[in-house]
Amino acid sequence: MNPRSAAPVCTRWLALLIALAPLAAAAQPHAVGLHRVFEKPLDNDKAYANKFTDVALRCTYTAPSGRAVDFAGFFDGDGRGGGDATTGSVWKLRFLPDELGEWSYKWSWSDGTPGGEGRFDCVAEGAGKGVLRAYGENPRWFAYNGTEPVWIKSYYETGHGSIAQPFDWITANVYQPLIDRGYNHLQVNWLMSLCCFGQYYLDGPEPSTQDLALYQDGRVESTMNLDVWRRMERHLGWLNDRNVGVHMFLGFEGRKNDGPKWDNLSDDAKDFYVRYSVARLAPYANLAGWNFVWEDPGDTESRELGWARLVQKHDVFDHLRTYEDEMPRDNEYQRPEYNFAAIENHHIAAPQNPLDLPYRKTPWTHHQACLIGYVPGKPVYMSEGNALWRRYWAERTGATQDDLRRAAWGCATAGASFCWNGHAKEYELAVRGPEGIPFYGDENPYTASAGYIDVLSDVMNQRVDFHRMRPDDSLLSGHDPFRVWCLAEPGKQYLVFATAGEPFQLTLAPGDYPSRVWVDAKTGETTAAPEGDEVPMPALTDDDDKPAEGASRRRFTPPGADTDWVLILRAG
Numbered sequence: 001m002n003p004r005s006a007a008p009v010c011t012r013w014l015a016l017l018i019a020l021a022p023l024a025a026a027a028q029p030h031a032v033g034l035h036r037v038f039e040k041p042l043d044n045d046k047a048y049a050n051k052f053t054d055v056a057l058r059c060t061y062t063a064p065s066g067r068a069v070d071f072a073g074f075f076d077g078d079g080r081g082g083g084d085a086t087t088g089s090v091w092k093l094r095f096l097p098d099e100l101g102e103w104s105y106k107w108s109w110s111d112g113t114p115g116g117e118g119r120f121d122c123v124a125e126g127a128g129k130g131v132l133r134a135y136g137e138n139p140r141w142f143a144y145n146g147t148e149p150v151w152i153k154s155y156y157e158t159g160h161g162s163i164a165q166p167f168d169w170i171t172a173n174v175y176q177p178l179i180d181r182g183y184n185h186l187q188v189n190w191l192m193s194l195c196c197f198g199q200y201y202l203d204g205p206e207p208s209t210q211d212l213a214l215y216q217d218g219r220v221e222s223t224m225n226l227d228v229w230r231r232m233e234r235h236l237g238w239l240n241d242r243n244v245g246v247h248m249f250l251g252f253e254g255r256k257n258d259g260p261k262w263d264n265l266s267d268d269a270k271d272f273y274v275r276y277s278v279a280r281l282a283p284y285a286n287l288a289g290w291n292f293v294w295e296d297p298g299d300t301e302s303r304e305l306g307w308a309r310l311v312q313k314h315d316v317f318d319h320l321r322t323y324e325d326e327m328p329r330d331n332e333y334q335r336p337e338y339n340f341a342a343i344e345n346h347h348i349a350a351p352q353n354p355l356d357l358p359y360r361k362t363p364w365t366h367h368q369a370c371l372i373g374y375v376p377g378k379p380v381y382m383s384e385g386n387a388l389w390r391r392y393w394a395e396r397t398g399a400t401q402d403d404l405r406r407a408a409w410g411c412a413t414a415g416a417s418f419c420w421n422g423h424a425k426e427y428e429l430a431v432r433g434p435e436g437i438p439f440y441g442d443e444n445p446y447t448a449s450a451g452y453i454d455v456l457s458d459v460m461n462q463r464v465d466f467h468r469m470r471p472d473d474s475l476l477s478g479h480d481p482f483r484v485w486c487l488a489e490p491g492k493q494y495l496v497f498a499t500a501g502e503p504f505q506l507t508l509a510p511g512d513y514p515s516r517v518w519v520d521a522k523t524g525e526t527t528a529a530p531e532g533d534e535v536p537m538p539a540l541t542d543d544d545d546k547p548a549e550g551a552s553r554r555r556f557t558p559p560g561a562d563t564d565w566v567l568i569l570r571a572g
Contacts (some may be wrong), residue, residue, distance in 0.1 A: 030118075035145075035285045037237070038095040038103075038393035044113060051075045053221050053272060056110040057091045064101030064122075071095060071105065071316055074460030081230035087224045094283040096317050096349040097122040098145075129243045131319055132288040134340065140378045141416035141467045142340075149467030151460045152381070153453070154185035154419035155527045156249070158391060159429055163190045163231040164207030170423040171238055173204065173431045177439040178244075181450065182457060185245040185288065187383060191236060192252055192277070193228050194259030203430045217254075218264035220273045229280060238286050245288035247320075247342075247419075249383065252277075253293035254309060262292075262303060268509070274310040282315045288410040289320025291342060294384065298323045298332030308337035324383050328373035342383040345369035360386040361399035363499070364482040366418075367410030371471060374384030382411050382418035390446055401445070405452040405521060406564060409497040410455055411483035412456060415471045420453060422446035428543045439537065455524040463519070463568050464493055477538075478555065479504035494569040497521070501561035505535055508569070515570035522563045529567055 002521065032038045048054040057073030077083020077218035079090035097103055100122050108115035132150070135143035143149045155178055162170055178186070189196065195211040212231070216223040239246055252273070255261040263274065281287055290311050292304040299305055302325040311321050318339070324345040325331045333341045345366045349359035360364050366385050373380045387399040387407035393427035399407075404420065411418040422438035423429060430436035460466045464487075472488040473481065476496070483499035491509035498504060532554030558565035 003107070004487055008484060021509065030120040030333075031125075032097055032120050033544045034100055034124060035128035035130040036126060036281045037094065037099060037240070038097055038120055039283075040093045040118065041076075042073070042091045042093065042107070042116075043089050043450055044091055044328050045108065046111075046113060047101045048086075049559075050085045050222055051088065052224060052276070054111075054114070056358075057093070057107060058110065059093050059105055059107040061095055061097075061103055061105045063097075063099045063103060065099055065302075067099075067509075068088050069095075069316055071282075072279045072314075074276055076229075077226040078495045079228040083226055085224070088226075088463055094279065096283040096285055098317075100124060109331070121345050128240065131244050131285050131317055133318070133320065134377060135467055137469065138467055140374065140379055140470060142379050142417060143467070150184065151457065151562055152185045152245070152417035153183050153457050154187060154245075154417065155183050155188045155248075156391070156419045156421035156423075158189055158387065158421065158423055159191070160189045160195065161197035161207055161210060161212060162204075163193065163228075164197070164212060165200055165206050165207050166305065169204055170201075173203070174245070174437065175242075176237065177437065179242055181439055181454065184241070184243065185247065185417075185419070187249050189250050190276070191232055191246060191248045192250070193232055193282075194250060194254035194266045195257035196259075199427060199429055201429050201431050203432060203436070205238050214261060215260055215273075217260040220260070220265055224276070225447050233280065233284075236281070236286070240284045240286040240501030243286065243433050245286050245468075247288055247295060247368075247381070247383070251291040251293045253296075256293055256295075269308070271310055274307065275314050278311065278314040282317050282319060285317075287319050289322060289340065290315070291321075291383075292323050294324045295326045295344070296323050296331070297327075298325055298335070298338070305332075305335070305337060307337075312337055322381075325373065326384075328369045328468075331373055331375070333373070333375040333378050338378065340378050341375065341380045343369055343373040343380060344384040345382070345386060348372075353395075355507055357397075361397035361403050361407075362394075362482070363387060363403060363406035363410040367485055370411050370416035370418075380414070380416035384415060385411070385418060385420070388418060388420040390449075391421045392426050399453070401449045404449050406497075406499055408453060408456055409521060409564070409566070411486065412460060413471060413487045413495065413497050415469070415487065420449070422449055449556055452522060455519070455521060458524060459495070459519055459566060459568070463517075464495055464570070465489070469493065469495065475506045475507045477507070477553070478535075479554065494567070496556070496567040498556075498558050498565045500559040500568065501563070501565055503555065503557045505553050505555045506532070506567075506569075507537075507551055508551045511571050513569040513571050515568070515569050515572075518559055519566040521566055527559050536551040 061069045073093045077088030104119040106117040128146040133146040135141045136146045197212045253262045296304045311357045322341040324341040326346040328343040348365040386393040387403040424435040438444040438450045487495040518527040
């Protein structure tokens with residue numbers, strides 16, 4: 001070839017390759033981390049009277065294993081928080097991949113608008129923890145995907161209107177300090193956003209708006225506030241990237257907080273509301289979990305039970321879903337619509353509220369509520385404990401920080417998780433100072449409580465295999481049952497919490513327990529524990545449970561009465 005004629009040919013080939021490069025890049029599958037959010041925006045500029053309801057976006061995802069999953073897309077206005085029922089042309093597909101490898105997907109429109117298809121790679125790099133569920137081997141506890149146990153360290157973050165404050169300020173001053181202290185779970189009021197928008201962090205920048213209701217009362221199909229969805233998802237997504245679970249406290253029902261009322265929606269509107277919410281939120285693995293609202297009976301078909309049935313129907317990822325029960329003695333958690341329990345300790349000591357009130361701060365009611373709230377296979381989360389919340393309950397019950405610490409241990413020794421709160425006021429929030437979040441130094445008195453929770457978390461994560469243990473107060477004797485509780489894996493490990501150094505006797509399975517330690521529940525300091533003095537086993541009747549052959553009963557006296565003590569015994 002003539003060298004002079006080769007140059008134009010090479011130039012033409014180079015130009016062709018440059019032209020084809022975008023097509024080649026488009027053909028390459030998008031990479032998404034395992035258990036992270038896959039998202040694809042789609043444009044549909046057809047005119048609809050109501051873009052939320054007049055057309056449905058459907059998609060089938062096919063996993064590397066060949067498993068097919070149908071999951072709907074949703075209308076999102078202009079894709080940036082703008083638009084409404086008649087304006088905007090952006091729809092979105094979102095999905096939560098749970099298998100490594102190449103996924104394919106096909107979408108279609110219910111009105112015959114041409115659909116399409118695509119693929120993406122699900123990769124290990126940047127993988128998330130997955131969906132929080134009951135631990136398959138011991139479902140008193142939670143586990144990622146039901147297989148990786150996790151001790152829930154949860155705080156009640158109460159800023160309804162904080163999603164309108166500068167995002168970077170909230171992440172730096174609220175979320176990051178919690179993460180730095182090991183918190184992996186938050187109970188929040190901004191998901192879903194229905195009320196109380198004047199409650200934001202007053203020592204932070206002013207919010208850009210207080211127009212934060214998701215929709216106008218009774219008109220959910222036509223008045224969705226897409227800017228509010230964008231704000232909620234930005235917070236949820238940031239926490240998802242850091243594997244922090246988020247439990248919605250106020251949930252879908254605004255009637256108790258002067259927000260939009262569930263009862264004002266038709267059956268079709270309720271189905272749309274849940275279906276739309278699931279399409280937007282369920283692809284976030286850290287949704288942990290769905291909640292209708294606080295304090296409902298659990299069996300109301302027109303409210304919490306019907307709502308839970310809709311969530312169960314539409315959420316193909318099977319996130320946690322519940323209702324919050326203030327009367328756990330009469331709970332409805334055996335129903336298949338609920339897959340975990342969110343409880344309070346209000347009505348434990350007596351069925352009538354005036355008799356219960358003096359007992360609401362007692363740690364024993366927290367322990368007992370967690371025990372009776374458990375339905376086999378469905379872990380318990382104390383969403384609202386009267387001694388665990390400084391905000392709202394402390395001033396009503398007179399609960400002290402000692403009560404808070406003991407209530408937390410009462411939940412843990414009942415095989416349950418819990419959240420707590422150190423904010424000072426019911427209707428005003430701050431980040432720093434005596435009124436703020438107790439992670440900024442000694443000026444906030446509840447910094448001490450934050451330390452108590454750290455001690456508890458360290459014990460559960462470092463000193464025992466919590467996920468193998470179950471509550472077993474029947475192993476205790478010679479004690480005040482309102483003050484001493486036991487968590488055990490008989491023959492392997494025992495944990496006993498003793499309020500203010502209360503002595504107790506513990507029945508042990510045969511074997512040696514060379515690892516013995518007392519832990520100060522206030523400071524975390526440890527003291528070697530003796531074997532305990534052996535005491536005679538009591539005479540048993542035919543109706544009594546017989547201990548294992550060779551079992552022994554031993555008496556333990558904590559090192560002192562000026563603090564609470566935790567005894568840990570481990571075999572081998």
